[in-house]
Amino acid sequence: MENLEELLERAKEKLAKINGNEGLGSFYQEYLGKNGAITSILKCMKELPNEQKKSFGEKVNKAKTTIQTMLAERERMIAEEKLQKKINSAKEIDLTIPSKVRKGSLHPITIVQKEVVDIFLSMGFAVEDGNEIETEYNNFEAVNVPKNHPARDMQDTFYLDNGQVLKTHTSAAQNRIMRKYGAPLKVIFPGRCFRNEELDASHENTFFQIEGMMIDKNVSVANLIYFMKEMLTNVFGKEINVRLRPGFFPFVEPGFELDISCPYCDGKGCRVCKHGGWIELCPCGMIHPNVLRMGGIDPEEYQGFAFGLGFSRLAMMNFDITEIRLLNSGNIQALSQAKIK
């Protein structure tokens, strides 16, 4: 029988030489396995006198525990060395190199429209869609612009050969929407509009507006100011002051021009607001009783406000676009700067 001390010494030396999992396996077999050294020493125990058995057993178990601990320690060290080696061998990578170049983009109008639509949705407004080709009735008569009215001078209209028109304002959808929803209602409807005018840096014959209407028994001028202020504060992401001025539009009474405090200089005066501190942004007003009546709503019972916001203008302000013509140019290099949000 081998001396236990020697056995331990031998195991220690052997373990130190082991570098892989396989070696650890055979080491286990050799010392701790069924036919291993510890087992065979224990087998000798029955030959010892009874009074020595107890202390011998204790010694062997202690040696066994020592070997187990050594083995576990060696196992841990090998795993650690392996990981360390893996970590050390990792390549140093330059992550300042750009990843795949993304060039997808939404149109600036789409981005601004989404923003405004979301704000109104959050305030409980329904969102509707409208046509681009409208009847003269919907575009003019139904919004209180009868034939021969000088207001038809104010907007040059594209007429089609079947007598329809390319809608000159989103208001052309008012009648259909009032008939669809009835009162009360809270709706916005974005759309593309057309005016027969020559192109220049600030005039387009094809442009976007968003129109909103709110009708109920008590909807007031004070409510109009409130909703416009809330919406614009959200659009511009900062506190916006609004003011109303008289403005004449046949479909509203009273009609207003809504000015906003210049979001670029906070009303102090800058190039954008022509040093006045205010920017004229959108016509609005209380829906004309005739318009309500034509939409099947009783103006004695219901009242409401409407507004039309120039989207192309808003998109230009948002992205600091100086030429309105860019929007319909199809110039991807320029337009793609809008990205997707």
Add this chain to the structure above:
Amino acid sequence: MIVSINWIKDFVNLDGVDIEKLISKFTMSVAEVEGIEYKGRNLSGVVTAKILSVDPVENSKKLHLLKVDCGTEILQIVCGAPNVRVGMVTALAKIGAKLGDITISKAKLAGIESYGMCCGGDEIGISDDHSGLVELDENTPIGVDIKSVLDIEDILFEVDNKSLTNRPDLWGIYGIAREISALTGRPLKTLNLADKKDFEGKEKVDVVVKSSSCNRYTSAKMENITRKSSDLNMQIRLFYCGMRGINLLADVTNYVMLELGQPMHAFDGEKVKSIQVYDLDDDRQFVTLDGTTRNLKKGHMVISCNNTPVALAGIMGGENSEITEDTTSVLIESANFDAYKVRTTAISLGMRTEASARYEKSLDPELTMTALLRLVYLVKSQDKNARICSSICDIYNKHYPKLEIELSKEYVDRFVGIKIDEKTILDILTSLSFKVLENKNGVYKFEVPSFRATKDINGKADLVEEITRIYGYDNITPQSIVQPVKPALLDKAVALEYDVKYALASRFDLNETHSYIWYDYESNKTLGINPQSVIRCINSLNKDNDKIRSTMIPSLLKVIADNKGVYNNFGTFEIGRVVKQMRDDNLADETKSLGLLLYRKTASEESVLFEVKEIIDYIFEYVLKMNLTLELSTHTNDYCHPKNYYKIFANNVEVGNLFEITPRVSDKIEENCVVAGFEVNFSKICEQQQTKTVFEKISKYPTTKLDFNFIIPQGKLYKDIISIAKSIDTQLNYKVNLLDIYENANGQKSYTLHYEVNSLDRTLTTEDIDLFHEAVISKFEQNGIALKL
């Protein structure tokens, strides 16, 4: 329209009023002011002076040497004006005087020293006349500041005409003064008018009105008019307000028009002694007083004398009856014509005058009498010798009905959203000349003044506007609303539209662009395509770009062609409107259409078509959640490739097509490039049901994987193979997909199909798997498809 504060001051006392604040209040309460101009502020050192002597200057034909008395001394002045004469009182800019940017200093002209400059009207800013010196009345004191003699100092503000479209009453200074009186709370002075008594007992002007478009015709005659030009201060006002002094009668008619908004006309009394107003019953030529020959049409309304037209009613007088230097008697017209008639006539003749611009706003017919009396008063005050020589002829055929409107305080409060007290309501409306007829416990009845009743004011809402604008919109506190809370409805088309666009841009790196609703003629011509159009625009800006599109693809091809120089590989899309057909009622059947094109400078047709396929698969599966099928088809258009043209079905409803652009077109963009894409009817897609996702049970027992190689007969499409592969006769759960496609040198294709088989309630046995294996093979054999050995 330009407003002179001096003129306003004739009617409202503005002492102590901050004019700039007043003007900004005007913008906030009445109409938009586009600009303010300060007149005479940059003029100083100009005094009245008398010319004592006029002597020729040696070696100069034009120049004269003057001795001028400027009150404190006699100055030597060299002057080039032709109208110099001894005794003339004029304006002298002394040394150090400032005329705008110019400072007068001692100067040498033709070798002679000049100690100042005698001024013409343009030099002191009161006219554009440069023909001679300003001629002041001989009784003018000498040596006083010119500004104390002439109303050179003034503040002008220009009101945006568009914002006055609906306010005929604001097309005259007096109307503006009325607003300013309401804004400042100061009384409006009455106009000085001729006394009606002065006309009594005289012979009436012979006027016959036959046209139904002449609402009122008021007329009188004056004679013995000796003065030729109007007062300089009147001329200055006319000039400041955009007109110019011509002669006494022309100036006074213009002055009354600017002041009251009522166009006036003065006929030479020797040439026009009677008046007939009628609509022409034939076409004829007529020379207006600007010397232009006009081709009048049947139906145009004219003023005639003895059947010879002398004026185009409401627009312009005729050359044949114009006031001249020799005119001493005058027939005055103060009339009210129908707005629509004047407007259509003016448009048809391509004329727009100060008069027609006012008439087309629907003027108050009550105004004609006031304007006539005002004009006579002004002529008499300018020319003491002028005499009234007729009684007033006033033919008043069409009155506007008196307008009375009931309004309650409760309505005002509800409409505005704040409480405005009764006194404020009544005070404001009274200050704007509305008459309170009744007031019963907060329910009022108002009479609308005639000058607001022609079209502007119709009902309660109009009165609320009057109250609130003067009250001040700034005084209305914004207020939220109390309403039942309901979820907002987002139109499905609007929601899907954004989601699709977002996916295309973010996932597939595509660029959204916008194009016009009409075809671009030049682009289509360059590409050699002639796409269908069923409706056209009759007044397009460019006469060639008049066809409304029936497909998005030509617009997108233009974007591709315009950008291919910048990018070798890119794609663009747009959701726009197209008209493919007319409806039975002849209205355009407009639909929303999603068009998409990919451009690859060098790529195989197959790879590009598969890129398109990947996009549409993704859109249908993940965004639209609809079942997509493609069906090989044919077409008749001239931009798609004849091969590989597929119809697109959403839930078995045809919604569009997927295609490659024919090289006949794409080679014109870039030789050997590949352009492919699809177009779908987005309106129709939005009508389709979206698939509801239902979770399937996932087996907890092991899954067995089996691969099969089948030889695919020529002409069989994948969709046929996969439908066989999915119809195996078995009780087991299985999924199948295409793992690989192999094509040998002879063009024979084989597919590797990958099956995953399991059961929801047990582990599969070898026998189960063998049976499944056999079932797959026999299903394919039944369809004449063999395993590849």
